[in-house]
Amino acid sequence: MNVQDSRPARPDFAVLGGGLVGRLIAWRLAGDGHRVALYERGGPDGEQSAAWIAAAMLAPLAEAASAELLITELGVASLARWPQWLAELPEPVFFQHRGTLVVWHHADRAEAPLFERRVRANAPADLFDGGFVTLAGAQVDAAEPALAGRFARGLLLPREGQLDNRQALRALAAGLAERGVDLHWHVTIDDANLPAAHFTIDCRGLGAKSALPALRGIRGEVARVHAPGIGLTRPVRLLHPRYPLYIAPKQDDLYVIGATEVEGEDMSPVSVRSALELLSAAFSVHPAFGEARILELNAQCRPTLPDHRPAVIWDGASTLAVNGLYRHGFMIAPEVAHAAAAFAEAALGGAFGDADAFAAWRAAARWPTLLHHRNDARQPA
Numbered sequence: 001m002n003v004q005d006s007r008p009a010r011p012d013f014a015v016l017g018g019g020l021v022g023r024l025i026a027w028r029l030a031g032d033g034h035r036v037a038l039y040e041r042g043g044p045d046g047e048q049s050a051a052w053i054a055a056a057m058l059a060p061l062a063e064a065a066s067a068e069l070l071i072t073e074l075g076v077a078s079l080a081r082w083p084q085w086l087a088e089l090p091e092p093v094f095f096q097h098r099g100t101l102v103v104w105h106h107a108d109r110a111e112a113p114l115f116e117r118r119v120r121a122n123a124p125a126d127l128f129d130g131g132f133v134t135l136a137g138a139q140v141d142a143a144e145p146a147l148a149g150r151f152a153r154g155l156l157l158p159r160e161g162q163l164d165n166r167q168a169l170r171a172l173a174a175g176l177a178e179r180g181v182d183l184h185w186h187v188t189i190d191d192a193n194l195p196a197a198h199f200t201i202d203c204r205g206l207g208a209k210s211a212l213p214a215l216r217g218i219r220g221e222v223a224r225v226h227a228p229g230i231g232l233t234r235p236v237r238l239l240h241p242r243y244p245l246y247i248a249p250k251q252d253d254l255y256v257i258g259a260t261e262v263e264g265e266d267m268s269p270v271s272v273r274s275a276l277e278l279l280s281a282a283f284s285v286h287p288a289f290g291e292a293r294i295l296e297l298n299a300q301c302r303p304t305l306p307d308h309r310p311a312v313i314w315d316g317a318s319t320l321a322v323n324g325l326y327r328h329g330f331m332i333a334p335e336v337a338h339a340a341a342a343f344a345e346a347a348l349g350g351a352f353g354d355a356d357a358f359a360a361w362r363a364a365a366r367w368p369t370l371l372h373h374r375n376d377a378r379q380p381a
Contacts, residue, residue: 014197019049022203217265217301
């Protein structure tokens with residue numbers, strides 16, 4: 001006798017947008033046994049998303065130089081989640097937990113105390129217990145032998161990490177398929193004709209501007225180069241008054257080099273000025289970068305809300321918007337995705353029957369400042 005499938009025709013969740021956070025949310029919900037459909041304008045590699053060109057540095061302490069305490073704390077919690085989640089994926093992802101080295105040229109030595117003051121102002125004090133180490137002379141050389149003799153002083157932030165962004169996107173695509181997510185690649189969502197689902201989670205980044213008009217893009221530009229023989233073992237940040245730089249070494253002598261941040265949603269190719277500044281700064285860190293081969297110069301716009309905070313916004317019915325991860329995508333995405341998935345499951349289960357129930361649930365959540373009601377005065381403007 002044939003037993004008819006009693007599951008509803010509509011999925012429990014439709015996730016709009018298959019960038020990093022959309023993939024993570026869909027993957028976690030499917031892992032919890034829900035029926036999930038994901039819709040993405042690009043392909044399974046994620047080439048249309050901001051995550052495609054990210055350096056994927058997991059550096060909450062270093063980022064505290066320009067980010068507030070909430071971002072730092074989300075980053076610390078997410079760094080703890082990454083190895084656990086990566087271990088569940090069906091494909092390997094390069095992951096490194098060797099810290100960040102911060103250096104500066106002698107002429108820019110005044111930048112170091114400024115950097116430390118900003119970090120200490122925006123990070124929990126307990127992160128500095130063994131997590132912020134001042135280096136001098138041979139200590140710098142020992143921390144990063146590839147730079148021996150080039151920098152007299154530095155800072156080692158040993159608890160930070162990084163991963164390979166493109167490997168992570170591909171592994172998540174495989175993980176979504178493995179967990180039975182109904183995948184709709186190369187599909188652009190029409191706001192007037194949303195796909196059928198019991199609950200919708202909008203993770204479209206800048207594609208969600210019609211629903212979140214306060215969103216804006218912050219342009220970032222990176223270079224990817226192949227530089228055999230240099231052998232950096234961890235991400236390096238160069239302090240500079242005009243173009244602070246990061247160099248993130250990946251597998252097979254690949255380096256991701258970035259620094260620029262430009263207001264505006266210009267998606268044109270990288271400018272000559274930006275390319276010269278990026279590559280000249282990298283050459284100043286190690287002259288062997290002068291012989292590196294440029295594999296790619298690329299730009300993308302990161303979705304940003306006015307307060308530079310991520311937000312999970314419920315419409316009071318059956319839609320949740322997750323957006324505004326700005327330049328901190330890989331660093332904070334696991335915690336944002338975990339919070340959003342838990343919120344969506346609670347909403348689908350009818351936990352928020354009235355405003356008081358929603359307020360109580362939010363107050364008990366780990367990250368209450370992430371969670372907003374569409375009519376809440378605290379919602380991002």
